[in-house]
Amino acid sequence: MTTNETSVVPRVSRPYDQEELDDAVRNRGAVILSEAYSREQCETFLSQIEDYLREHPEEAEYAASSVLGYFQGETTSTLHSLVGTIPCAASMVLQRDIVGCARRVLKPLSDTILLTIAEYMARHPGVERQQLHCDTFSWRHVPGGENPIALTVMAAMSDFTAENGATWVVLDSHGGPPDVPAPDWSAAVQAEMRQGDALLFRADLFHAGGANTTESDVRRIFSMGFQVAWLRTVENSTLSVPPPKAAELEPELQELLGYSNELVLGLYKGGDPKNSLKLV
DSSP states (O other): OOOOOTTSOOEEOSSOOHHHHHHIIIIISEEEETTSSOHHHHHHHHHHHHHHHHHOHHHHHHHHTSHHHHHHOTTEEEEOOOTTTSTTHHHHHTOHHHHHHHHHHHTTTOSSEEEEEEEEEEEOTTOOOOOOBOTTGGGTTSOOOSSOSEEEEEEESSOBOTTTTOOEEOTTOOSSOTTOOOOOGGGOEEOOBOTTOEEEEETTSOEEOOOOOSSSOOEEEEEEEEEETTSSOSSOHHHHSOHHHHTTSOHHHHHHHTOSOBTTBSOBTTBOGGGGGGGO
16 A cells, blocks of 8 residues: 655555555655564664674774764764674565565666665764755766666664654655755655654665754664665675785775775775774
């Protein structure tokens, strides 16, 4: 069942209709999957995040000073590289309805897809509203068009409300050239969700995290993205030249091999990939 009002983010309920789901993402730019994750999955995820950060406080400090941490600001806590770190993250990424939608929507431009990022964010009271932006800004030389090159997922690990900063989206704002100016805020709507719901949107859709105006309500997010697989080098040099070997090389060669970042692309735990060389 889908909401039809043009000023409201389309919503689909179980059992999800693939055509409705894909059509909303392609043509409106966004859709909400009701109950994409169970309450038990959400609570397990949050518990494992809490346990990991308690055992590894240095990871929270690293994330806060990382490139993505700087972008999110002091009132947002983050943790990156969840797969391989948080036990339940693998099954969370492989939510079949979400991955299936990503594969179908990105299929016109790529036979295979990649996981762009898997991160946890906690947006605390006092966080300000972000500027409207597109997640494709780092791929600013890729022309826009009918078919997206990436898909972003914001899964609600706690309720998303207007007061705690539910994500704003501008429906139908996708597909333009990469340098198109942001639309007026009057066109934006908030994607309010219950715990377990997931917002899927084209990465070229204008959106923004909202302001958390509550006194104590922390908005908790499992965020991930999928991209066309051809946005990468021919050789996977960070595998063929792993950190212990790369640490011995000249800085310029390290950069050429991929131990470098372009804006927010190629990061290591949200920060400079050269930080991985300091651990060997």
